[in-house]
Amino acid sequence: MMAVEGVVKRFGAHTVLDGVSLTVAPGEVVTILGSSGSGKSTLIRCINGLEALDGGRITVDGLDVSDPRQLARARRLSATVFQMFNLYPHMTVLRNITLAPELVLRRPRDEVEAQAHALLASVGLAGKADSYPGQLSGGQRQRVGICRALAMNPRYLLLDEVTSALDPEMTAEVLAILGKLAARQSGGGGTTMLFVTHEVEFARRISTRIVFLDQGRLIVDLPTDQFFAADGGLAHPRIRQFLSKMAPAAPLAEIPA
Amino acid sequence: MPFDLTVLTPHLDTLLAGALLTAEVCALGIVGAFTLATALGLLAVGRGWAGRLARLYVDVFRNVPFVVQVFFLFYGLPEVGVYIDAFWTGVLALGLVGGAYGSDVVRSGILAIEPGVVEAAKVSGLSRLAIIRRVVLPIALRTAIRPLGSVFVNLVLSSSILSMITLDEVTGTARGVASETYRPFEVYAFLLAAYAGLTYAVSLGIDALHRRLNRHMAENGAAPGATHGVMGRTA
Numbered sequence: 392m393m394a395v396e397g398v399v400k401r402f403g404a405h406t407v408l409d410g411v412s413l414t415v416a417p418g419e420v421v422t423i424l425g426s427s428g429s430g431k432s433t434l435i436r437c438i439n440g441l442e443a444l445d446g447g448r449i450t451v452d453g454l455d456v457s458d459p460r461q462l463a464r465a466r467r468l469s470a471t472v473f474q475m476f477n478l479y480p481h482m483t484v485l486r487n488i489t490l491a492p493e494l495v496l497r498r499p500r501d502e503v504e505a506q507a508h509a510l511l512a513s514v515g516l517a518g519k520a521d522s523y524p525g526q527l528s529g530g531q532r533q534r535v536g537i538c539r540a541l542a543m544n545p546r547y548l549l550l551d552e553v554t555s556a557l558d559p560e561m562t563a564e565v566l567a568i569l570g571k572l573a574a575r576q577s578g579g580g581g582t583t584m585l586f587v588t589h590e591v592e593f594a595r596r597i598s599t600r601i602v603f604l605d606q607g608r609l610i611v612d613l614p615t616d617q618f619f620a621a622d623g624g625l626a627h628p629r630i631r632q633f634l635s636k637m638a639p640a641a642p643l644a645e646i647p648a
Numbered sequence: 649m650p651f652d653l654t655v656l657t658p659h660l661d662t663l664l665a666g667a668l669l670t671a672e673v674c675a676l677g678i679v680g681a682f683t684l685a686t687a688l689g690l691l692a693v694g695r696g697w698a699g700r701l702a703r704l705y706v707d708v709f710r711n712v713p714f715v716v717q718v719f720f721l722f723y724g725l726p727e728v729g730v731y732i733d734a735f736w737t738g739v740l741a742l743g744l745v746g747g748a749y750g751s752d753v754v755r756s757g758i759l760a761i762e763p764g765v766v767e768a769a770k771v772s773g774l775s776r777l778a779i780i781r782r783v784v785l786p787i788a789l790r791t792a793i794r795p796l797g798s799v800f801v802n803l804v805l806s807s808s809i810l811s812m813i814t815l816d817e818v819t820g821t822a823r824g825v826a827s828e829t830y831r832p833f834e835v836y837a838f839l840l841a842a843y844a845g846l847t848y849a850v851s852l853g854i855d856a857l858h859r860r861l862n863r864h865m866a867e868n869g870a871a872p873g874a875t876h877g878v879m880g881r882t883a
Contacts, residue, residue, distance in 0.1 A: 439771040466773035477764035480865055481786050490782065491772035523864035543772065 392416050392452065393438060393469075393547055393585065399446030400433055400607075407433045409607035410447070417546070420573045420584045422594035422615075425604035426633060431587040432474075434604070435551045438585070439471050451547065467495060469547035470540035474555050476532040478524040484511070484535050485520040488542045496543065503542065510538040514568050530561025537568060541582070548572075550586045566593050573597035591637045595619060605629050655834055659825045663835075666821030667842045669735075673817060674804045674846065676739040681746025681803060685796065688747055689754025689788070690780065702751065709748035714806050717741050722813040734815040741810070742803050749799045757792035758784060790861045797854030801847045808843075818842050 393415040400408040407430045415421050423431045436442045438449055440462045451468055454461040478487050488507040492498050511517055514534040524532055533553055540548060550569070554562040570593070573584060588594055594601060594615075601618040603611040611630060617623035624630045656663065691702035709717070722737045732740065761784065769779045789796075811820030818839060826835040 441767055441771065463773060466771055469771075471768070471771045473764055473768060475762075475764050477762070477768035479765060479769070479783055479787075480762075481790060481861075491769075491774060494775075494778055494782075495773040525865055539768075539772075 392450075393583075394450045395434070395438065395447070396449070397447035398434070398437055398444055398449060400430070400437055400442060401445045407607050408437065411604070411607070411609045412447075413602060413609060413612065415547070415583055415585050417583050419599045420586065420597055421600045421602065422586045422588060422598040423602050423604055424588070424591065424594065424633070429604040430607045431604050432551050435471070435549050435585070435587055439469060439549055440466065467543070468545060469549055470543045470545035471549040471551065472533070472536050472540045472553045474552040476524070476529070476536045476556075478532055478535060478539070480524050483521050483523060484516070484527070487524070487535060488539045491539075492542050492544075507538065507542055510541055511535075514538060515564075528561065529557050530564045533557060533561070533565050534568060537565070537572075541572075545582055548582045548584045550584060550588070552587050552589065554588065554590060562590070566590065569593075570597055589637065591634060603627075603630055603633070651833065651837075652831075653834055653838075655829055655831045656825070656838060659829065659835075662821055663818065663825060663838060663842075666816055666818035667846070669815070670804075670807055670817040670819075670842070671846060673735060673738040673810065673815070674742065674807050674850075677742025677746060677803055677807065678800045678850075680739060680743025681750050681799065682796070684743055684747025685750025685754050685799070686785065686789070688751030689758060689792075690785070692751055692755045693758050706748045706751050709745050714741070714745055715809050715812065717745060718809055718813055734810070734813050737813060738807065738810040738815055738817070742807060745806070746799055746803045749802070750796055753792045753795040753799060754788060757788035757790075760791055761787050790858075790865060793854060793858045793861060797851060797858075800850050800854070804843065804847050804850060 393413075395411055395413040398408050398411045399406065411430070411434060413421075413434075423434065425431050433442060437444055438451070438456065440456045444457055449456045451465040454465040454468075456462045456465050478484075479490070482490065485504065485507055488510065489500065489503045492503040492506075493500055508517070508520060511520055514537060516531060516534055516538075519527065519531065519535075524535070527535065533556075536553070553569070554565050557565060569584075569586075572582065574597075575582075586594065586598065598615045601611075601613060601615050601624070602609055603618075603624065611618065611624050611627055613624050618630075619625065625634070688702045688706065691698045692706065693699065694702075718737065718741045721732065721741055722734065725732065765787070766779065766783060769783045774782070807817060808819035810817050811823065814820075822835050822839040826832040829835065
C-alpha cells in the first residue's frame with residue numbers, strides 16, 4: 392500500500408501541497424485530477440522521492456521515502472512513466488529497458504532482454520529494440536517509457552501526465568496500452584496504478600477511484616462512479632467547473648470562434 | 649638567401665625527435681587533462697565543500713600563467729625536496745592546467761543534461777555511482793567532446809613553453825637548429841608546419857570521436873538552457 396499522510400511541500404513561499412493524504416491499495420487504479428499547478432505532479436515526485444517533503448510522511452509498503460535507505464528499497468517496488476519520456480538518449484531502446492532490471496534488480500541479462508522484447512512486442516514496437524530514442528516518434532518513445540517501467544515488474548506504477556506531450560493520435564496509442572494494463576488489474580495481483588492525467592474520459596473508464604487536487608489540497612476522494620455522480624463529486628462547485636472546462640468532446644458549435 | 653629546405657636535412661633527425669617528444673608529452677598531458685577534467689567537472693556541479701574546492705582549483709589554475717606554473721613545478725618544488733624530471737614536469741603541468749580548463753567544459757556538459765533523464769535514472773533505483781557512470785558522464789562527454797578538443801589543441805600550443813625547462817621538445821630544438829644554421833626562416837617554417845600538423849591531428853581525432861559518439865543522438869539529448877543541478881540533494 393502507498394500511504395500519503397498529511398504531506399506538505401513548499402517551493403519558496405509557495406505551498407504546493409498543503410496537507411495531502413491519500414492511500415492507494417494494491418489492485419487499485421487511482422487517478423489524480425486537477426488543474427495545472429494544483430500539485431498533481433509534485434505529489435508523484437514526492438512519492439518517488441524526487442522531492443523532499445516539508446511535512447507529513449509517505450510510505451510505500453511501509454518504507455518511508457524520506458529515509459534514503461528505505462527510499463532505495465521503495466524505488467524497487469514502484470516505477471514511474473514521465474510526461475517528457477526521459478529516455479536515456481545514448482542507449483538503444485533495448486538498453487533503456489534492461490538497464491535498471493539488470494543493475495538494480497540484478498536479474499540475468501538474457502532473461503531481462505527476453506522480457507524487454509516481449510514488452511516491446513506487446514506495445515507494437517517489436518522491430519525497434521535496436522533503435523535509439525532520437526529515431527522514434529513521441530508516441531513510440533512513451534511506449535518505450537512504459538516498457539522501461541514495466542520491466543521493473545513494479546508493484547506500483549506512477550504515471551505523470553504521460554500523454555500531455557503527445558498529439559491526439561499518439562495519445563490514443565498510449566492510452567490504448569494503458570487501458571489494457573488497467574484492465575489486467577481487475578484480475579488482481581497486477582500492478583497498482585497512480586495516474587496523473589488531463590484525460591478525464593479515459594480516467595473515468597479505467598480508474599477505480601478518482602481524487603481531485605485543488606491548490607495543493609485534496610478536496611475529493613471518491614470511487615469513480617460516485618465522482619461523476621450529480622450528488623457525488625459533481626456536487627462540488629470546483630469540480631463541476633473543472634469538468635465543464637475539460638469536456639473533451641465539446642461540439643465545435645459550442646466553442647466561440 | 650632563397651627558401652631552401654635542404655639546409656634542414658642534416659638536422660632533420662633532431663627536429664623530428666623534438667616533434668616526437670612534443671607529441672609524447674602532449675599525448676600524456678591530454679590523457680591527464682581529460683581524467684582530471686572529468687573528475688573536477690563532476691565534483692564542481694556539487695554543492696558541498698568538494699564542489700567549492702573543485703571550483704577553487706579551476707579558478708587558481710586558470711588565473712596563473714602557464715609558464716609560472718611550469719617554473720614553480722620545475723624550479724620551485726626541488727627546494728622542498730620534490731624532484732620531477734623535465735618530461736614528467738611537462739606532462740604534469742599540461743595535465744593540471746588542461747584539467748582546469750576542461751573541467752569547466754565537462755561541468756557545463758553535465759549541467760546541460762535534461763534533468764528528467766537523470767530523474768528517470770534515480771527513480772529506477774540506480775545507485776549514485778551507476779547514474780554517473782551509465783547516464784551522466786556518457787551524455788555529458790558527448791556534448792563536451794568538441795569543446796574539450798579546443799582545450800587539447802591549446803595544450804599542444806602551450807607545450808612550446810616547456811622548452812624553457814630544458815625539455816628538448818620541438819620548439820626548443822628548433823631554436824637550437826636556427827642558431828646553429830643561421831636559417832631561421834626554414835627552421836621556423838618547419839616548426840609552424842609541425843604544430844599545425846600536431847593540432848590538426850588532435851582536431852581530426854576529436855571530430856571522429858564526436859561523430860562516432862553522437863551518431864544516434866538526433867535530439868532529446870542535452871537540453872539547451874537547462875541549468876538545474878542534476879545531482880541535486882534529493883538523491
